[in-house]
Each structure stands twice: as C-alpha cells, then as structure tokens.
C-alpha cells in the first residue's frame with residue numbers, strides 16, 4: 687500500500703441498493719476509494735458490476751444508500767442527493783470515463799475529442815486544443831491529433847479515451863471493460879497507461895473487468911455476487927508498488 691492510499695477517502699459509498707423489476711442488482715454495497723487506489727470490480731455476468739459503477743459515478747440513482755465525493759473543500763459532495771443537471775455537471779468536472787466504446791465521437795479527430803471534454807465546461811478552444819495535444823503526447827499519441835477515431839487502432843482509441851478522461855483534471859476515473867475489445871498485449875499496454883494516470887497523481891480508478899489479468903494489476907480487487915461484495919483483496923499494484 688502506498689502512503690497516498692491510506693488516509694482520507696476520495697469517494698465513499700454506503701449501503702447501495704438498486705432493484706430492477708423486483709430483482710436486486712445491488713443489495714447493499716459499501717466501499718471507499720482512496721487517492722492512488724485502483725479498484726477492480728469483478729464478478730459473474732449479472733452480478734451488478736456495471737450497476738455499481740453507474741451508481742458510484744452518478745449515472746444511475748440508487749434506490750437507497752449514498753455516494754459522497756470528497757474534494758479539497760471542507761464538505762463532501764453528496765452525489766446521490768443531486769438532481770440530474772447537477773449530476774451531469776459533476777460528471778463533466780469531477781469524473782473521467784473510459785468505456786469499451788461509445789464515448790468518443792467518430793466524426794471528430796483525436797484532438798477534438800479530447801479538447802471537447804474541456805470546451806463543454808467553458809475552456810476556450812485554443813487553450814483546450816493545447817491541453818489536448820499535451821494529454822495525447824503524454825500517452826504516446828503525438829502526431830495522431832488530426833486522425834479521426836476510425837483511423838486509429840483499438841488501443842490508440844482507448845488511449846485517446848484515457849487522455850479525454852484525465853484532461854479535465856478529474857481525480858476520479860471510471861472504466862467499464864476498457865480493454866474488452868483489445869488483444870492481450872494491447873490490453874496490457876492500455877491498462878498500464880490507465881494505472882499510470884492514477885499512481886502518484888492523487889487520482890483514483892474504479893474499473894469493471896472480466897479479465898483477471900487486468901484486475902491483478904490494480905491495487906485492490908472486489909468481487910460481486912448477486913449484488914453484494916463477496917471478496918475484497920489486494921491486487922499486484924497494492925503489494926508491489
């Protein structure tokens with residue numbers, strides 16, 4: 687465990703419950719995510735992984751329980767108490783998302799996709815483009831700024847998604863099967879870069895995955911079954927680094 691992983695939480699969930707059509711998808715999940723931590727969420731299909739991620743990230747409202755985001759301000763933000771508009775604004779400003787597909791706009795270039803994350807929140811175009819170029823360069827994508835997403839490999843596109851997730855300065859990153867469409871070598875590279883954006887930066891990552899290799903690289907692994915946490919163990923990043 688690194689020093690940055692102990693101490694104050696960045697995100698805390700208490701007793702999350704979510705039921706769909708009478709069937710519980712989450713049946714009382716509590717967890718805390720600390721700066722520097724990478725938390726893998728595993729479990730069988732239908733065990734509630736994506737529902738948990740969506741509740742933590744303010745995409746879905748739980749039926750019961752609460753999620754709080756601790757920033758540098760004195761009072762935490764109660765994500766679950768916000769209305770839809772406030773949650774959208776919070777997601778844009780405070781959270782970064784890397785999903786398997788769907789978040790990048792194919793008609794836009796890599797640079798435009800990353801810059802857009804900043805422009806949506808009022809950053810001027812020129813400044814946003816400069817920040818985007820820097821974020822892409824940091825992920826080894828120098829020279830690819832002008833390429834449309836369809837002109838990139840799957841691994842390159844996921845790196846654009848990582849750049850987009852972090853360019854806003856968001857400290858809390860969420861990923862849902864970020865390597866699901868990649869071969870094992872590219873998957874390792876992309877996960878390595880995703881974890882680099884967390885380690886030693888004060889950020890934290892929650893990643894839903896079926897891939898035990900991906901999970902092992904994280905600092906902590908929780909396993910869900912029928913909407914509850916049935917295991918909570920250290921991953922490789924929690925032991926070695």
Ligand SMILES: Nc1ncnc2c1ncn2[C@@H]1O[C@H](COP(=O)(O)OP(=O)(O)OP(=O)(O)O)[C@@H](O)[C@H]1O
Nearest residue numbers: 706707710711729730731732733734735736737738
């Ligand atoms: N929008 C929804 N409407 C109705 N039922 C839903 C909805 N979202 C999830 N569910 C149900 O909730 C349960 C948990 O789904 P969830 O997607 O969280 O599981 P998961 O562990 O992420 O599964 P997978 O690994 O297959 O993606 C499942 O039984 C699913 O059918």
